[in-house]
Amino acid sequence: MKFINFAVVKLSLFLVLGILASHYFLISVSIFPLLLVLFVLVIFFWFLDRNHLFPRVFFGIATYLCFFSIGYFSYQMRLPKFQPTHFSHLMMEDRADLLQLKITQILKPDKFNYKYFAEVMALNGYAATGKILLNISAEPESETITPDKILLVYTSLSEIPKPLNPYQFDYSKYMASLGVHGQVRISIHEIIDTKKGSHTILGTAQQLRASIVAKLKKTNLKIDERAIIQALVLGEKKDIDKNLYAEYAAAGAVHILAVSGLHVGILYVILAFLFKPLARGRYGIIFYTLIIVLLLWGFALLSGLSPSVTRAVTMFSFFAGAKLLYRETNSLNTLFLSFLALLIINPFWLFQIGFQLSYLAVFFIVWLLPIFNKIGYSRYLIVRKLWSIVAVTICAQIGVLPLTLYYFHQFPGLFLVTNIVVLPFLTVLMFGGILVVILATFEILPDGLASSYNFLIETLNGFIHWIAVQDEFLFKNISFSPLKVITAYVLILVMALYLKNMNNKRLVLSLLVISTFVSIFIYEEYTTSSNHLIVFQKSKQTLVGYKNGKHLSIFKKGFIENAADNYPVKSYISSVNVASYSESELPNLFRYNHSNILVLDSLGVFPKQTKIHTLLLTNSPKLNLDRLLDSLKPTRVIADGSNYHTYVARWEKTCQTKKLPFSHTAKQGAFLLE
Numbered sequence: 050m051k052f053i054n055f056a057v058v059k060l061s062l063f064l065v066l067g068i069l070a071s072h073y074f075l076i077s078v079s080i081f082p083l084l085l086v087l088f089v090l091v092i093f094f095w096f097l098d099r100n101h102l103f104p105r106v107f108f109g110i111a112t113y114l115c116f117f118s119i120g121y122f123s124y125q126m127r128l129p130k131f132q133p134t135h136f137s138h139l140m141m142e143d144r145a146d147l148l149q150l151k152i153t154q155i156l157k158p159d160k161f162n163y164k165y166f167a168e169v170m171a172l173n174g175y176a177a178t179g180k181i182l183l184n185i186s187a188e189p190e191s192e193t194i195t196p197d198k199i200l201l202v203y204t205s206l207s208e209i210p211k212p213l214n215p216y217q218f219d220y221s222k223y224m225a226s227l228g229v230h231g232q233v234r235i236s237i238h239e240i241i242d243t244k245k246g247s248h249t250i251l252g253t254a255q256q257l258r259a260s261i262v263a264k265l266k267k268t269n270l271k272i273d274e275r276a277i278i279q280a281l282v283l284g285e286k287k288d289i290d291k292n293l294y295a296e297y298a299a300a301g302a303v304h305i306l307a308v309s310g311l312h313v314g315i316l317y318v319i320l321a322f323l324f325k326p327l328a329r330g331r332y333g334i335i336f337y338t339l340i341i342v343l344l345l346w347g348f349a350l351l352s353g354l355s356p357s358v359t360r361a362v363t364m365f366s367f368f369a370g371a372k373l374l375y376r377e378t379n380s381l382n383t384l385f386l387s388f389l390a391l392l393i394i395n396p397f398w399l400f401q402i403g404f405q406l407s408y409l410a411v412f413f414i415v416w417l418l419p420i421f422n423k424i425g426y427s428r429y430l431i432v433r434k435l436w437s438i439v440a441v442t443i444c445a446q447i448g449v450l451p452l453t454l455y456y457f458h459q460f461p462g463l464f465l466v467t468n469i470v471v472l473p474f475l476t477v478l479m480f481g482g483i484l485v486v487i488l489a490t491f492e493i494l495p496d497g498l499a500s501s502y503n504f505l506i507e508t509l510n511g512f513i514h515w516i517a518v519q520d521e522f523l524f525k526n527i528s529f530s531p532l533k534v535i536t537a538y539v540l541i542l543v544m545a546l547y548l549k550n551m552n553n554k555r556l557v558l559s560l561l562v563i564s565t566f567v568s569i570f571i572y573e574e575y576t577t578s579s580n581h582l583i584v585f586q587k588s589k590q591t592l593v594g595y596k597n598g599k600h601l602s603i604f605k606k607g608f609i610e611n612a613a614d615n616y617p618v619k620s621y622i623s624s625v626n627v628a629s630y631s632e633s634e635l636p637n638l639f640r641y642n643h644s645n646i647l648v649l650d651s652l653g654v655f656p657k658q659t660k661i662h663t664l665l666l667t668n669s670p671k672l673n674l675d676r677l678l679d680s681l682k683p684t685r686v687i688a689d690g691s692n693y694h695t696y697v698a699r700w701e702k703t704c705q706t707k708k709l710p711f712s713h714t715a716k717q718g719a720f721l722l723e
Contacts, residue, residue, distance in 0.1 A: 057385045063113045064389060067120025068396045079131060084122050087115040124396040129179065129230050136169040136179040137230060140206055147173050148233070150183065150200045151246050154353075155255060157287040161187055165194065166229065182209060182224060182232040194243075195259070196252035201242040206231045213586040213718040214617035216624035226400040254350040258283050264489050269499040274506035277306070281475075282482040284308040284352025293510065296517035298457075301464030302471050307403065308352040310361035310411060311472075313345060315479045317365065320344055338369045356391075356404035360411070363387035380415045384408070402456055406449045413448030413541075414441055420548060435469070442468040451537035454529035458623035462522035470512060478505060526619075528626040530573060536566045577626040582641050582722040584665065585617050586714035588690045591648075591667040592618065593635055599628040604635035606650060606667055606691070617719075641722060647681070655681070663722075666700065669693045674703045685710040687720050 094108035129135040140146060149171040156164035162184040169179045185194070194200075209221040209232050224230070262285055265275055273293055279285040286294075286306060297303045304311065320341050328337040342365065349362045367383040367390075388408060391398060398404040421440035427433050442465055454460060461467070485502050488494040517523075540562045547555040578598050585592040591606035601622060603612050612618050613630050622630060637648050637655075644662035649655055651668040657680065664683040669692045678686075686704050688697045688711070697713050704711035712720050 057382060057389065059113065060116045061385045061389045061392075063116040064120040064392055065399065067117040067122075068124045068392065068399050069120075070117070071121040071124035071396075072400070075125065075128070077130075079125065080118055080122050081126075084115070084118040087111055087118055091115050119393065120396060123393060127228065127397065132178060134176060134178045135230075136172050136177045136181070136206065139172045139175055139177055141173070145203055145205045147171075148200075148202050148204065148206070150181070150202065150233075152183070152194055152196050152198045152200070153180070153249075153251065155194075155196065155259070158187065162234070163187055163194070166227075167200070167233075170199065179231070180227070180229045181206065182229050184232060184234045186234075186236040188237050196255040197246045197248055199244050199246040200240050202233065202235055202240050204233055204235050204239060206233055208232070211718075213714065214621065215583070215719060215721070216620045217617055218620065226397050228397060250350060251354070255353075258285060258351055258353075261486060261490050262288075264492060265486070267492075268485075268489050268494050269496050269503070270485075271503055271507075273510060274503045277506050277510070278482045278485060278502070280306045281308075281312065281478060282486050284355060284358070296510075296513050299459075299461060299523050300467045300513045300516035301461030302467045302513055302516075305471060305475055307357060308355060309357035309407060310364075311475070312479060313348070313358060313361035313365065315476050316348060316483075317341065317345065318476075319480060319483070335373060338373055342366050342369055356398050356401055357407035359391065360387055360404070360407050363391060364411075381412075384411055384415060402452075405452060409448040409452065410445040411448075414444045417444040417447065417545060420545070438469055438472050439465065442472070447541060451529065451534045451541075454527050455531065455534045458525065458527050458529065458620075460524045460527060461516075462524060463516050463519060467513070467516050471509070474509060478509070481505065526623045526627070528573075528577070528624060530569075532569055533566075533573070536562070536569055540566050574626065579723075582646075583621075584687055584689055584714060584720040584722075585621075586690045586719050587617060588715070591635060591650075591689050591691045593665075594618065594621070595641070596625065596627070599626060601625075601627045601630040603630060603632045605632065606635050606648075647683070663687065665689065667691045669696050674700050675707075678703070678707055678709065683709070685712070687711075688713045690715045 090111040091108070094105065094111055098104040098108050125131055129137045136148075148169060150167040151170055152165050152167050154166040156166065158164055163186075165183040165185070167181055167183045169177045169181060171177055209224050209229070211221050212219050261283060262279055265279065268275075270278065272288070273290060276286075276288040276290065276293070280289060284307075289306065294303070294306065297306055324337055324340055327340065328334050342362075345362045345365060349358045352358055364380075364383045364387045367386045368380075371383070391404075418440055421444060422437075425433075425436035425440060427436065446464060450460070481502055485494060485498065488498070540559075543555065543559045543562050547559045580595075580597050583594045583596070585594060592612060593604040595602040595604070601613075601618075603618060605612055612632055613622060621627075635648055637650070638659065639646055639648075645659055646663040646665060647655055647659075647661045648665045648667060649670050649672070651670050653670045653672050655677075661681040661683045662685070664677075664681065664686045666686065666688045674686075686700065686709060688700060694715070697715070701711050701713065714720055
């Protein structure tokens with residue numbers, strides 16, 4: 050194997066530790082002065098040791114601490130608290146603000162709103178900074194808002210709400226990882242003024258992508274097929290049907306819908322073939338390399354600069370630079386160099402799923418592939434090619450499996466079959482897709498080519514559908530905690546090291562980690578087997594869950610189809626290790642832990658002689674709560690998400706007057722009774 054620069058790996062590790070320390074143990078003062086001192090010490094020790102073959106330990110300690118501090122400061126300085134002009138410091142509480150916003154990115158809309166990322170340029174006449182989520186009610190005119198447009202609005206800024214149910218996806222945390230710390234909800238008619246802002250590279254790329262998509266819509270490409278080509282070539286996934294996307298996920302092929310290193314690799318092969326004549330001559334290799342690097346970065350910009358595609362293009366740029374400078378390098382070096390560079394530029398990427406999965410997949414491919422190549426070596430070319438696809442797929446799956454189980458709680462058992470068929474097919478689709486996009490852009494796409502490409506995508510979608518419906522091979526609701534994720538990666542690492550060099554020490558270490566992994570499973574099986582009752586928060590609906598060991602009973606009011614397969618119960622089932630569940634109608638009166646719980650709905654009927662401990666109000670019952678509390682004398686009152694907010698506000702005041710505990714799930718979140 051070529052020379053591996055382990056210093057880059059160590060520096061990357063200390064940078065990551067610094068970012069994590071800043072994320073979990075943030076201090077209220079800037080560490081920039083400390084970073085400057087460490088930087089001076091690094092230069093000082095380097096000057097002392099520049100003529101020594103082996104530098105003294107102080108140089109190494111100062112360098113590692115410097116990169117730790119860079120990670121800490123890089124994350125710290127991007128938080129609103131450490132940005133004096135951030136809009137959060139200028140907001141007026143409980144009042145509307147005059148905001149000047151610049152649209153930076155168009156997001157996928159939902160049923161009710163068009164969504165955008167916007168930079169705050171001014172707030173109440175003062176220059177401001179910061180990124181927000183802009184929600185504009187879904188009206189035809191709202192779609193005309195383009196990147197780089199400046200809007201003037203008078204409205205209230207609000208926080209992105211935290212999840213109200215346990216184990217629910219934390220959208221506010223995800224937005225924070227993108228640097229978004231607030232949101233605005235308006236209609237198109239509330240915009241006071243609009244004007245064109247200065248053009249940005251990203252804004253221009255988005256407008257170009259939107260223009261290409263508009264021209265693709267004029268061709269004979271069908272809706273689903275056009276959505277796939279937009280995802281493959283342009284990184285535009287907004288038009289993919291929800292059910293089609295779910296089928297790709299179930300088949301283990303969702304990675305082909307997100308522009309990544311795989312797509313960049315295929316594009317590089319195509320570009321290398323097309324521009325090969327330029328490599329001739331004394332300076333030909335320089336022009337050849339620069340043109341390919343620029344085109345790859347152009348593709349990355351056009352596809353939205355997602356973490357995975359940025360990682361791939363950055364890696365290639367470092368690799369190409371090393372080749373031009375005749376420097377010895379290898380894939381691990383370029384992988385960690387790109388990792389180091391990207392996290393210095395944007396430390397928030399460390400917490401994004403796409404960034405994590407992309408680097409883990411490539412790391413394990415580079416690290417484990419030589420082992421698999423030795424195992425599956427054959428003198429027959431076709432066998433070697435087939436085995437290379439199998440080996441790459443397995444290596445990538447090993448690398449991302451613990452994290453995918455943690456984030457998505459499912460495992461596609463037929464992922465290997467899917468990738469053996471799809472990966473060779475993808476090269477043809479990418480090449481054809483690029484050709485279709487170019488011809489459609491110039492409005493010269495022949496109907497025959499469009500029909501042929503339709504047929505190819507239909508064939509792919511048909512195969513994906515066939516794989517996805519094999520339900521017995523899709524393992525769902527897998528509970529996988531952060532502790533299991535960490536231990537799983539330690540186990541993978543020690544097992545791979547043992548297979549590379551089998552000795553007694555590594556065998557003992559592997560057995561010790563396996564024992565730890567099994568112990569964690571046993572411990573979590575025990576800790577998640579406790580019983581409790583939970584009143585979920587779901588708008589306009591009533592859902593109550595009773596967990597008894599590993600069985601969950603779902604009680605609901607009215608018609609709610611497949612509650613266990615939908616929000617918020619689905620994520621709850623996956624996270625608390627539920628093995629079985631049932632659904633039934635919620636009774637008006639039931640007993641839990643020697644306490645009577647009365648469910649009062651819109652009918653307002655209740656027993657007068659039974660002692661009530663907990664009163665659950667649902668579906669906005671019309672009642673005099675003051676008299677009811679005097680009659681029933683409950684110890685607590687709960688109102689779920691099915692009630693009118695005006696009713697809930699009145700009930701809350703009544704309970705405050707009587708000094709009775711009151712909980713509203715739409716405000717405090719799901720209510721848990723142990």
